[in-house]
Amino acid sequence: MAKKTVxxxxxxxxxxxxxxxxxxxxxxxxxxxxxxxKIFKIVSTIIGILLAVAIVGGIGSTIINRMTAINGTxxxxxxxxxxKLEFDYYYNETVNNYINSYGSFLPYMGLDVNxxxxxxxxxENMTWKDMFDQMTVQQMIQVYALADDARANxxxxxxxxxxxxxxxxxxxxxxxxxxxxxxxxxxxxxxYASQSRVAPFLKEEILxxxxxxxxxxxxxxxxxxxxxYYQENTQNYDKVDYRSFIFNAxxxxxxxxxxxxxxxxxxxxxxxxxxxxxxxxxDFEELCIKNAPEESKADYEDEDTEYCLKEGxxxxxxxxxxxxxxxxxxxxxxxxxxxxxxxxxxxYVVEFLNRYYDAAESDASISSLLASDSTSEYISGLTExxxxxxxxxxxxxxxxxxxxxxxxxxxxxxxxEPSENE
Numbered sequence: 001m002a003k004k005t006v007x008x009x010x011x012x013x014x015x016x017x018x019x020x021x022x023x024x025x026x027x028x029x030x031x032x033x034x035x036x037x038k039i040f041k042i043v044s045t046i047i048g049i050l051l052a053v054a055i056v057g058g059i060g061s062t063i064i065n066r067m068t069a070i071n072g073t074x075x076x077x078x079x080x081x082x083x084k085l086e087f088d089y090y091y092n093e094t095v096n097n098y099i100n101s102y103g104s105f106l107p108y109m110g111l112d113v114n115x116x117x118x119x120x121x122x123x124e125n126m127t128w129k130d131m132f133d134q135m136t137v138q139q140m141i142q143v144y145a146l147a148d149d150a151r152a153n154x155x156x157x158x159x160x161x162x163x164x165x166x167x168x169x170x171x172x173x174x175x176x177x178x179x180x181x182x183x184x185x186x187x188x189x190x191x192y193a194s195q196s197r198v199a200p201f202l203k204e205e206i207l208x209x210x211x212x213x214x215x216x217x218x219x220x221x222x223x224x225x226x227x228x229y230y231q232e233n234t235q236n237y238d239k240v241d242y243r244s245f246i247f248n249a250x251x252x253x254x255x256x257x258x259x260x261x262x263x264x265x266x267x268x269x270x271x272x273x274x275x276x277x278x279x280x281x282x283d284f285e286e287l288c289i290k291n292a293p294e295e296s297k298a299d300y301e302d303e304d305t306e307y308c309l310k311e312g313x314x315x316x317x318x319x320x321x322x323x324x325x326x327x328x329x330x331x332x333x334x335x336x337x338x339x340x341x342x343x344x345x346x347x348y349v350v351e352f353l354n355r356y357y358d359a360a361e362s363d364a365s366i367s368s369l370l371a372s373d374s375t376s377e378y379i380s381g382l383t384e385x386x387x388x389x390x391x392x393x394x395x396x397x398x399x400x401x402x403x404x405x406x407x408x409x410x411x412x413x414x415x416x417e418p419s420e421n422e
Contacts (some may be wrong), residue, residue, distance in 0.1 A: 069192045076389035077140055088190030089201045090143075091136045096188065098132070130397040137388055137395065145382035146208035157210040159203050166202060167195060212375065219374040226366050230357070235327050237362040240318070241311045241353040242326055245288050247271045249345040264345060271338045271347040278336055284308055284351060312358075322350050331355065 069084040076082065099106065099113055106113060111120060117129035126134075150157075174184035185193045221229075230237055247267035251260055274287050288300040288308045299307045315323050321341035325331070335352040390398055 070197065073391050075137075075391055075395065076387075077137070077144060078386040080144060082140070085190065085192045085197060086201055087136070087140075089193060089198050090140050091132065092189050094136045094139055095132050098135070125400050126397060130400060133395050134397045141383050141386045141388075142379060143205055143208045145379060145386060146211050147204045149382055150207055150211035155211050155214060157207055159206040159210075162206045162210075163199075163203055166206075170195075212379075215375045215378065216371045219371040219378075221367055221370040221374075225370060226363055229366050229370060230362065234357070235315050237314075237366070238327070238355050238357050239312045239314060240326050240355045241309070242313070243284050243306075243308045243351040243353065244310065244322065245274065245284075245291065245308055245349045247274075247291070247347045247349075251345050260345065264340075264342075264347075267347050268338065268340070271349050274349045275336055275338050278349070278351065319348075321346075322348050325350065326352060327355070 069088075072083060073081040074084040074087050095117075102109065110122070111117075111128055117132060118127050120128045122128045122131040170184060170188070171181055173188075174181045177184065177187075179187065182194060185195055185198065189198050247270050249260070249263040249267050251263055255263070270291065274291055277287055278284055285300060285306060285308060289297055292300050310318075315327060318326060319341065321344075322339050325337055325339055331352045333353055337350055339348045339350055340346075341348060388395070388398065
């Protein structure tokens with residue numbers, strides 16, 4: 001029998017009014033607002049967490065940096081672990097002492113204290129930062145060596161007065177600069193410095209200085225050693241009295257060798273004439289006035305001084321052109337000579353008066369020198385074991401060939417030619 005098909009009955013669709021459409025739209029917007037609000041809360045929460053992490057991380061980073069600088073190992077000196085705090089203390093002390101020592105000469109030395117030291121060349125191999133780093137480490141090694149040896153030998157020193165004197169000085173300096181004591185320590189010794197933190201370094205320096213003075217006293221030479229040293233170096237300690245006058249050749253910038261030779265011959269004749277007149281009995285000062293250029297006559301005419309007379313002169317302060325003649329063992333009072341200074345286009349007329357040893361002054365100087373030399377030799381032996389290990393790789397000078405630098409320093413240390421104001 002055939003299956004009966006039942007027709008599908010469709011539900012009658014409701015006709016939407018304008019009101020119904022408006023309410024449906026409002027409901028849809030409310031749902032959308034709820035979703036956006038939920039998303040906003042989630043995102044805000046995430047951002048808040050991230051910001052909190054960043055802030056805490058920044059604070060944590062600052063704390064970590066400070067703790068690392070205070071307690072971490074920046075370099076090793078011998079078996080000592082040196083923190084950044086301690087290195088900065090010695091570094092700033094070294095720089096400040098250098099700047100205070102040379103002051104107005106610094107521009108001529110090529111150093112601008114207002115610019116980064118690392119950007120300024122000290123020589124062809126090193127920057128000023130490298131040089132100061134090197135000086136800092138050398139200073140630290142010497143302090144450590146002295147302090148360690150003092151303790152090893154049972155040397156003790158009451159640092160109370162010295163420490164108080166130093167800290168009081170820092171307070172006064174802070175007041176003069178118009179800053180707090182806390183700010184002064186940071187400005188002077190580094191960003192992590194404070195009075196309590198640098199106290200151990202300062203006290204160790206005081207101990208080292210006291211021990212050094214003790215070594216100097218214990219290494220004082222005997223009278224016999226002083227006499228023996230003097231006899232081997234008489235020329236360095238004897239003083240001389242003499243008179244002199246300088247004839248300067250008038251040399252043009254474009255002068256030929258013949259022109260220079262003629263100018264030198266002219267002043268040699270004048271110098272020899274001066275010497276002959278003096279040997280014949282003329283007054284030395286009067287001869288100076290007679291031969292002096294107009295701009296210098298007043299110096300010789302001054303009745304309160306004898307401008308040509310040089311008294312108590314050490315060899316190191318006498319022009320090399322005439323020092324050899326003055327310190328010749330055969331010299332006797334009244335000897336007079338004309339001496340050429342070819343490099344400066346000059347002729348000297350020099351009269352020897354006296355050579356003598358000032359024991360009161362020079363014995364003390366020799367004693368100090370010998371004691372210092374002995375002490376320095378002893379300290380040099382102490383410092384040999386203090387090798388430097390650049391943990392953070394910041395001491396660039398350790399990898400620089402300083403041969404050229406040493407040569408430069410030796411050249412600068414050579415005694416410059418003294419000149420007389422005549």
